[in-house]
Amino acid sequence: MPEVEITARRLTAGLAGARVESALAPGLVALKTFDPPLDALAGRELDGVRRIGKMLAVESGDLTLLIHLMSSGRLQLFDARASLRDRSSRVLVRLDDGRELRLREFGTQQRAWAKLLRSDAVAEDDAVAGLGSDAYPAPPLEELTGLLDQPRHLHPLLRDQRTIAGIGRSWVDELLWTARLSPFQRGADLDADEIEALHAACDEVLGAALDHYEDVIGATVPDKLPMPLQVHRRAGEECPRCGTRIEAIHFRDYVMCYCPEEQTGGRVLKDRRLSRLLK
Numbered sequence: 001m002p003e004v005e006i007t008a009r010r011l012t013a014g015l016a017g018a019r020v021e022s023a024l025a026p027g028l029v030a031l032k033t034f035d036p037p038l039d040a041l042a043g044r045e046l047d048g049v050r051r052i053g054k055m056l057a058v059e060s061g062d063l064t065l066l067i068h069l070m071s072s073g074r075l076q077l078f079d080a081r082a083s084l085r086d087r088s089s090r091v092l093v094r095l096d097d098g099r100e101l102r103l104r105e106f107g108t109q110q111r112a113w114a115k116l117l118r119s120d121a122v123a124e125d126d127a128v129a130g131l132g133s134d135a136y137p138a139p140p141l142e143e144l145t146g147l148l149d150q151p152r153h154l155h156p157l158l159r160d161q162r163t164i165a166g167i168g169r170s171w172v173d174e175l176l177w178t179a180r181l182s183p184f185q186r187g188a189d190l191d192a193d194e195i196e197a198l199h200a201a202c203d204e205v206l207g208a209a210l211d212h213y214e215d216v217i218g219a220t221v222p223d224k225l226p227m228p229l230q231v232h233r234r235a236g237e238e239c240p241r242c243g244t245r246i247e248a249i250h251f252r253d254y255v256m257c258y259c260p261e262e263q264t265g266g267r268v269l270k271d272r273r274l275s276r277l278l279k
């Protein structure tokens, strides 16, 4: 959430009122729609960019370019156009003042995507229609209680966009650590105090991250954001609150970090057993 939100805010400041000269999708892999054609954006004025869950919506009147960055995509505004040989380019929206809004993706996988939709069809799109309530600001306590009332572990539950939208792999560790909850506690087993702690953590952690980004990020969002993380990616370091060694559990494509003293009753959880348990 916080990374996508600050991207939307900075792009809105930079793009509002800009006019599109042309739009193209090099390679076409990232573009998931063909009607309306991407070049329907040509000649239009952009209104701005808004966040929907973890997605970005570039809005221009009755057309919306919906974008999911996945784990390694970036949507940035550049003063000059990319070389067409730049293989990281996925979608290029060229502005008539020479600037370019560019969706790029790093690494070998091509997972970031874009869809050009009629604005009135965005809410019904598969990627949007199934989203749960947004994590920030946190939904009312009663609603959150209902959303979490599932027999699933908190770590996957909070990352499930159909349950609550906007929380990624990094921030779920921070939320659980802030609320002093085990990643393996089941949502349905939370008591009222625990749900309240999680509710407060959503606003506190995500709000503080956004404030941090507002302070340190200028007009352009950099490739690598200075994420203010306390436990995620900090395995082996001391817990900032109690000094206990932060432990990690490695999964195929992500790492879960936690403080054993404050979150799992002092137990250090074994990697393999629990990775099976989580499936």
Ligand SMILES: [Zn+2]
Residues within 6 Å of the ligand: 239, 240, 241, 242, 243, 244, 259, 261, 262
């Ligand atoms: Zn601790």
